[in-house]
Amino acid sequence: MTTNSAILIEIAIPVLLMLGLERFAVARFLRTPAQIAWVRRHGWLHPNSISRARYPMGVISVILLHLGFPRLCFLFFTFWMITDITDGEIARKCDLHTEEGETIDPLSDKLMYSPMLIYLAWLGWLDPLLVGLFLSFDIVGQFSRNFIKVKAANLFGKAKTFLVVVLLIVVGLEWIYGPLPLLARTIQPLLGICAALAFCSLAFKLIPNYWYANILSIMNLVCGLGGCWVVLAGGPPVYALGLVFLGQFLDLFDGRAAERWGSTPKGEIFDDVADGTSFGLTVGLIVATCFTQLWVGVLIGGLYLGAVVYRLIRFVVEKRKQGILGGVATFSGLPSPAGALVAGTTCVLVPSQAVNGVIVVATALLMISRVPYAHFGRTILPKIPKIVLVLVLGAFLFLLAQGVRRDEYLAPLLLSYVAALSYLASPLWRLFRKPSPKT
Template sequence: MIPYSAILTEIAIPVFIMLALERFAVYFFLRTPRQVAWVRRHRWLHPNAISRARYPMGFVSAILLHLGYPQWCFLFFTFWMITDITDGDIARKCDLNTEEGATIDPLSDKLMYAPMLVYLAWRGALNPMLVFVFLAFDITGQASRRFIKVKAANLFGKAKTFMVVVLLIVVGLEWIYGPLPILGRSIYPLMAICAGLAFCSTFFKVIPNYWYANILSILNLVCGLAGCWVVLSGKPAVYALGLVFLGQFLDLFDGRAAERWGSTPRGEIFDDVADGTSFGLTVGLIVVVSFTKLWLGLLLGGFYLFAVIYRLIRFVVEKRRKGVAGGVASFAGLPSPAGALMAGTACVLVPSQPVVGVIVAITSLLMISRVPYPHFGRAILPRVPKIVRVLVLGAFLFLLALGVRRDQYLIPLLIAFAADTIYLVSPLFRRQSGNAD
């Protein structure tokens, strides 16, 4: 029997209390200019000092685990990882960001989790090869800070650190309470995700910044082509939809990468081709194979693909006509990523073919319509508190990793379908102002 009550009282509640106290302290003691000045005067509260204090704590955590104090190790490790949030807030609110801090903060994170990963791999709780691959990319990324201009952690690096902490939490719970059927199956996929994020974090540090957006678009294109192959080879459509999910995650950042670091002259074309392949062709093929009558699948899949291509071309043409540089805050018509999510999840989740046909048709019509929709990355996501974004992303990735391991995707698919449904009907409950794309 899984000891849920013990996990709640011995681990979950103490961790929640630590996080709540840390958030209260940061809010309460950094409210006024006088408090900020007091923090700035005390060197032991400098973000760099807090980061350096973490240097030995990963080794201490591994020693505690080796000596047979797993619960103390868990809580001790969690406390010091929470301080990573603290020093970031102090740096921003007290204007104490330094070039040195951009290097030592990620180093302190690595020194926190690397000893634990090595020890757990030595004890057989983690795959040694995956740990080696992960640490090889991680060390290379840290070493690259000696010769690159931008030393701060990128988005992939931050996601990597968060997912490593999630991985160690899962392994730690199994270590303390014995085999946990649900959590245990997610360990290998989580380690693979961490290794992939470590590679992306390192790779995006050493290439020219203006290629960031193009590489994200090309990776999105690769996801789309792989999704097409999955469908055409007769494999379950849910695997292709998983590649579309990954493409959407990449597409979320390529526009902002282009705005921040620039892009190549053909960057916008790369993005459109990638979107058309992942969100148009791949999902169109999923629609085709979802119907027993081939002519009906071809009709609906073809109409959906036409809607995606038409929408992408209309967006570029009207954007250039208006002379809009950079991204936009709202769209005329349902964005193609949202359309792909709705049509794809409907094909996989809904058993009734007539209902699927209606959903695909409505989705296609909304994409070519003029119904205003907010940009998710620019208009919606910034309004969500950072801690909520991190927790939701972590929970979704965990459920996805669990689905990969057990081949059960119902929960993440239902979450995606529900979220996209809310977005699809959102224009009914809000007013849009200004010009759309």
Template structure:
């Protein structure tokens, strides 16, 4: 088995990485001087629209190469043309060659590239035919809707969907070509996540822009209510954490959606209600549940909920007082989403492993963590906005990769609810943010 992984690494992973690095290096190098930019603009074969159109037949050619010439060469051919999806977008953006036509044909070329391999994989029984059929129907509904909407470019859901689709294909074909064992459950999770993203992309294309923020907030609210329902029904706490985690993902974008496209008069109400439910009430219920609804558990949960509500109220009050209309980049106290992940992750880790610390029982540790989270929320310690100060600084492809990993982890834990993967990852990154998210420049120079 080790030899198969080595072959996959040497004959597929390394060449694809080299192609990717060469493409990124070329595009960046040619941006450095006006002469090079003009050279790129003068070449018809580097025109973004021509690159996109050239992908129309490459999906079918990839399948033919895989089936009749060489499986490895077929994989590399498909990878090369998938990388060109980055090339045409970068050239259009940085070389002033963006067109309305390009925004329309680029997503179509992606679909024509990855759907032939999807259907061929179903033909050779690598996964059920129903899955790519459903994906095909939803994805092309989204493509067809472009003729009736003003916004032609792919949204973030669409870009992440494309990444997940390609990752699914590479996993399936790598397993088939090299004999690497990849469980059917994992393939279904990846393809299921791809279909989910295709649905989100389609729905948001049909939604008026000023309702984007409200939809995200309402979905966050629903996640919080469902998380509490999961706990009250005595289901596994991991399901509640998954819902809260999804709520975190939605909360990352509702504020920025409101800034970019506007919102309704009740937009802030939806946002506060959603945050208070998902990151306040739902976490309080998790704390009480994991502490067996004891007196100390109920007290810890109520204190946490009170601090979360106060934190949200203070944030709105301070923002209005300062006359800030858009989002902030430094919070006064740890934000409720981060406190929610830290408290929930810590409580679930302690409860699962039954950690104790000298004279402190697991229950005492959970109570202490809940109080620490509550204190950090209502404190005046400055914390950076993760989305604006960290996530926004990453390249777009890195963001898409992180979102895809997030969906993969969530899907894995939904399939294996006894796994501690999501809980451990959540607690680790939340603990890192507690320590490293402090804005020391604001702390040191505060007047």
């Protein structure tokens, strides 16, 4: 049996079966009011009870690994991490959310993965310094819940937990099956990213809530300035595009942060300047450098930048005229983050300058058009099943890690490009949908 076949049979299929059974059980037994009432009457099914049941499971996982049962440890650990999805679903569907649960749930996650991190650092699989930094930020962050108002995990905390699980999966596969070429040299970089996310999670707990949106916008701006510097310094455009991707991730949440926690009087200006820099100027420079004739590149890149600036100004002006204080569900014209993804990825991937010019100009025209586009974060993302999101995000992170290791980014770029073009064509879906019957 080959290594890939062994991983598929011994690890992948059992994990997918556990996840599938968990999803089926939640969907099947939380459908009716009677089922929900039955769950609410049984304390052992309360989300807080499930979270508390995870407390000792991290130590038990380490014991199984130390005794020489790595496959059993892998599946046991995975099962209990899946229950972290279960208790959240029960809390939402049964209205069992409590303030105590906002502290218990992240504590149970830490008690799950911390013993394993310490054990792997002791054996030399993980850098002890990075593990120490990560756990220091994590402990202080957990302790801070005793005196902060918002106790629930923030975006960085959720991303940190997800990535720590990915890290332990990578280590577990190499422990069981030996060095794997696809995973080579990814462990320590992943641990470093986890430590950085733990720091951000802690910092965002201590900073006043109304600064959250501004900080995300400023980080987006820094990404944009970094991308401009990469292009002007003659660096590979794909590195600049990577910073734009990161800026898009940050931009996905700054508006919702402002709606939830408020912002400063200049918050909207921060957001527009950041978007214009990352999605307009950086991508405009990427466009300009993909043409052999400088004047053609400057012309098309300038046209694209002008469309982004016009798009941002028009959005703010019309929003104020209509008296809209929060976000919107539908945009008039292609949003600038999506336009940046289409135009930038086209110029990096497609070798034909003629095709690049046509797609960039078409993207610019769509941005200043009145074609309706659904807000990705508010309208589309909530409709996608969480398991699909987790699998797609995991696949993208894996492909990205491989790209960083090899300095070859074709696979993650193609995945991003397919997603961008699908969103670009999304208004066409309405033309093919059957109209609902009138009553």
